[in-house]
Amino acid sequence: MNSLLRHKGWTWGFRTTILLYFVVLIILPIMGVYYNSFSLGFSSFAESISDPIAWKSVLLTLKLAVIATVINVLLGTMIAWVLIRYRFPGKALLNSLVDLPFALPTAVGGLMILLLLGPGSLIGGMAEKLGFEIVFHQPAIVIAMIFVTFPFVIRAVQPLLEELDPSEEEAAYTMGAKSSRVFRQVILPSMAPGMISGGMLAFSRALAEFGAVVLVAGNIPGRTLVSSVFIFGEVESDNPVGAAAVSVILLTLSFVILWLINMLQMRGRRS
Amino acid sequence: MRRLWIGLTYLVFFLLIAAPLGKMTTEAFSEGFGGFWASLSRPEALHALMMTGLVVTVVTLLNTLFGIMMALYLVRANWLSARLRGLLNSIVDLPYAVSPVIGGLMIVLLLGPDSALGAVFEQIGVKIVYAFPGMVIATLFVTFPLMVREVMPVLQEIGSQQEEAASTLGAYGWTTFWKVTWPSIRWAVIYGVILTVARSLGEFGAVLVVSGNIMNKTQTATTLVYQDVENFNVTAAGGVALVLAAFSAGLLLLMEWSKRRKGVH
Numbered sequence: 001m002n003s004l005l006r007h008k009g010w011t012w013g014f015r016t017t018i019l020l021y022f023v024v025l026i027i028l029p030i031m032g033v034y035y036n037s038f039s040l041g042f043s044s045f046a047e048s049i050s051d052p053i054a055w056k057s058v059l060l061t062l063k064l065a066v067i068a069t070v071i072n073v074l075l076g077t078m079i080a081w082v083l084i085r086y087r088f089p090g091k092a093l094l095n096s097l098v099d100l101p102f103a104l105p106t107a108v109g110g111l112m113i114l115l116l117l118g119p120g121s122l123i124g125g126m127a128e129k130l131g132f133e134i135v136f137h138q139p140a141i142v143i144a145m146i147f148v149t150f151p152f153v154i155r156a157v158q159p160l161l162e163e164l165d166p167s168e169e170e171a172a173y174t175m176g177a178k179s180s181r182v183f184r185q186v187i188l189p190s191m192a193p194g195m196i197s198g199g200m201l202a203f204s205r206a207l208a209e210f211g212a213v214v215l216v217a218g219n220i221p222g223r224t225l226v227s228s229v230f231i232f233g234e235v236e237s238d239n240p241v242g243a244a245a246v247s248v249i250l251l252t253l254s255f256v257i258l259w260l261i262n263m264l265q266m267r268g269r270r271s
Numbered sequence: 272m273r274r275l276w277i278g279l280t281y282l283v284f285f286l287l288i289a290a291p292l293g294k295m296t297t298e299a300f301s302e303g304f305g306g307f308w309a310s311l312s313r314p315e316a317l318h319a320l321m322m323t324g325l326v327v328t329v330v331t332l333l334n335t336l337f338g339i340m341m342a343l344y345l346v347r348a349n350w351l352s353a354r355l356r357g358l359l360n361s362i363v364d365l366p367y368a369v370s371p372v373i374g375g376l377m378i379v380l381l382l383g384p385d386s387a388l389g390a391v392f393e394q395i396g397v398k399i400v401y402a403f404p405g406m407v408i409a410t411l412f413v414t415f416p417l418m419v420r421e422v423m424p425v426l427q428e429i430g431s432q433q434e435e436a437a438s439t440l441g442a443y444g445w446t447t448f449w450k451v452t453w454p455s456i457r458w459a460v461i462y463g464v465i466l467t468v469a470r471s472l473g474e475f476g477a478v479l480v481v482s483g484n485i486m487n488k489t490q491t492a493t494t495l496v497y498q499d500v501e502n503f504n505v506t507a508a509g510g511v512a513l514v515l516a517a518f519s520a521g522l523l524l525l526m527e528w529s530k531r532r533k534g535v536h
Contacts, residue, residue: 015350018337018340021337026362026365029378029381030365030369032380033376033380079280079283082277082279086273086277094281096527097284097288103522103526104473104516105472105474105496105512105516105519106475107475108295108512111295111505111508112294114500115509116290147287208369208371208372210476228371228372231370235372240376240385247370257368258365258367
């Protein structure tokens with residue numbers, strides 16, 4: 001009996017610990033941000049948001065993240081296609097290099113881009129002569145976003161292409177379809193779910209990116225200051241409520257995207 | 272056509288990955304091997320690398336332990352209603368959607384010196400924000416889904432029949448776990464550990480906000496890189512970053528290896 005009691009006590013202790021850990025580590029902090037941004041009433045939240053630097057940073061982040069995502073969907077689909085459909089020397093190497101941007105610390109990624117395109121470098125110097133400015137301007141932010149979100153689309157499209165039944169394509173060709181038509185009507189539809197879900201993941205990651213961006217962006221308010229860097233600045237200047245207000249917008253946006261991806265995957269599984 | 276696509280792919284990889292890596296390596300060695308060594312043997316660099324090592328070790332241990340337990344509960348626990356499990360299951364992914372900076376901000380808001388909880392801890396004499404515990408908590412937050420998401424599908428796949436059989440035959444919960452569950456989730460756990468190590472090694476935003484980036488105290492390798500760049504000391508930054516990149520590349524190789532093992536088992 002004694003041992004049984006002890007056994008039960010252990011189980012309860014275990015369960016409570018794990019659930020408490022989960023609540024304290026994940027749920028409480030997220031609720032804390034929402035609570036803090038509204039802690040001084042809705043008007044102060046609106047005030048923090050209507051600060052032109054704040055909402056311009058949100059708009060800029062959205063704009064650049066959209067550009068980065070579109071480029072990534074195009075490049076990622078192409079690379080996924082090449083890595084699945086063709087055999088060529090170095091294929092296995094490229095396939096493992098895809099994940100490198102995930103494995104590299106984002107600050108290291110930012111530094112690499114800064115060094116490659118920076119003012120003292122070969123490419124940076126050439127661009128400067130041509131009148132382009134990359135580093136500390138918007139193009140560098142887009143490049144940083146592309147770099148950190150590079151694997152998403154590739155890894156989402158690859159399994160779909162692998163599963164695609166070659167007989168469907170063959171049938172289309174046999175019936176006299178041109179290759180462009182086969183691509184549009186057979187291959188593209190089967191890649192589309194991966195392009196969408198990978199693109200959405202890349203988008204939400206690009207919205208959130210900080211490490212790579214902070215090093216290459218000039219962080220000039222209204223022009224190259226993205227929201228995550230803005231939040232960091234607000235924390236540094238001891239204005240956590242302002243930081244929390246912008247965080248709430250970004251968080252809500254990311255949660256909606258995450259929820260959409262989940263819905264998409266569930267629908268895909270059912271059909 | 273085929274040539275063109277392959278060529279384009281090589282071009283993208285070269286521009287986006289190979290060229291930046293190469294440039295960083297040459298920059299780190301721009302003052303010769305001595306310069307590289309000097310950037311690493313600075314006291315603040317040694318301290319930062321040590322801090323990173325400490326954070327990685329503590330976070331990996333905790334996250335592995337709690338991650339496996341959480342996955343077990345989310346898949347197996349009958350004492351939680353199915354609806355509650357579904358809710359918890361969708362919450363597990365939330366840290367993916369949270370910007371690391373916001374993750375750091377959350378910890379500061381919740382446990383910082385101005386908050387109620389932070390004040391309590393301050394009275395006991397425990398500093399959390401701008402100190403080691405805060406950095407661990409921030410990194411735990413960021414890495415939380417990695418282990419759970421690796422272990423859960425395996426648990427779902429193997430089903431609970433073997434485990435039930437073991438406990439019917441009279442095995443204790445602990446024995447069942449070691450003899451029946453562990454062998455099948457082993458490779459998923461190892462993969463999760465590698466992912467956790469990689470993520471906590473590279474964590475930057477959350478740690479930067481929570482640690483305050485105090486040199487020789489709470490500075491980690493990634494935040495040191497940031498500070499070096501801010502101070503226009505690019506060569507030193509390159510040295511530390513190269514070490515980090517080498518570690519990440521090693522982890523990537525390990526990942527490939529364990530992924531293959533995971534598929535084979």
